[in-house]
Amino acid sequence: MLKVYHAKNTRSVRVVWLCEELGIPYELKVLNFSPADLQSAEYLAVHPLGKVPAIEDDGQVLNESGAILQYLLEKHGNGKLEPKPGSAARGRYLHWFHFAEATMMVPIGNIAQHSFIRPEDKRIPQVAAESVESTKKMLGILEKELAGKDYICGSDFTAADIMLGYDLLLCKMFGLLSDDLKNVNAYFGRLASRPAFQKATA
Numbered sequence: 001m002l003k004v005y006h007a008k009n010t011r012s013v014r015v016v017w018l019c020e021e022l023g024i025p026y027e028l029k030v031l032n033f034s035p036a037d038l039q040s041a042e043y044l045a046v047h048p049l050g051k052v053p054a055i056e057d058d059g060q061v062l063n064e065s066g067a068i069l070q071y072l073l074e075k076h077g078n079g080k081l082e083p084k085p086g087s088a089a090r091g092r093y094l095h096w097f098h099f100a101e102a103t104m105m106v107p108i109g110n111i112a113q114h115s116f117i118r119p120e121d122k123r124i125p126q127v128a129a130e131s132v133e134s135t136k137k138m139l140g141i142l143e144k145e146l147a148g149k150d151y152i153c154g155s156d157f158t159a160a161d162i163m164l165g166y167d168l169l170l171c172k173m174f175g176l177l178s179d180d181l182k183n184v185n186a187y188f189g190r191l192a193s194r195p196a197f198q199k200a201t202a
């Protein structure tokens, strides 16, 4: 059975969320978000950088959240949660799917590193402050994009919402979802009310 290495509130939320949405059977391997678990010899054999998520499936190990989602969609999705390859909607879907990790998670990750994760003497307050500004700029872009839409690609919930929903979970935890972001807050509320999201963030 598919094994999912997961730590609470990390990017592995995306993998558990997708498995729950698609009803993919999986075995959860829960790790603490601490060097004792992530840097253990046993886990480094699964993920040489000691990060989450990772999966083991049919004898192979994968460890990039976006790649894992694409792989599981291809294997189990039967066309669900994504526009058809080659369709007009596919380009925007891929844009938002990858924006979530390749662009928006960069400053969000820096906020986490320089506000909470690194030991205090290794945090750079200017990096944290600049990253807050970058994240706010991206939230402003999402605010405009979501006007009149239930989901990032329109009326249908897709895996791009799972990728972005995790970013917004962290933004919410970091107090960045200010009241003026009406569309983003309504969107996040819609995502957070899904049973699969709740299971993945429990």
Ligand SMILES: N[C@@H](CCC(=O)N[C@@H](CS)C(=O)NCC(=O)O)C(=O)O
Binding pocket: 009, 010, 011, 012, 038, 050, 051, 052, 053, 063, 064, 065, 066, 101
């Ligand atoms: N691009 C990777 C990033 C993985 C990543 O940085 N995961 C974080 C948790 S959200 C982690 O495990 N950090 C532990 C560390 O860097 O020591 C992905 O999307 O899977």
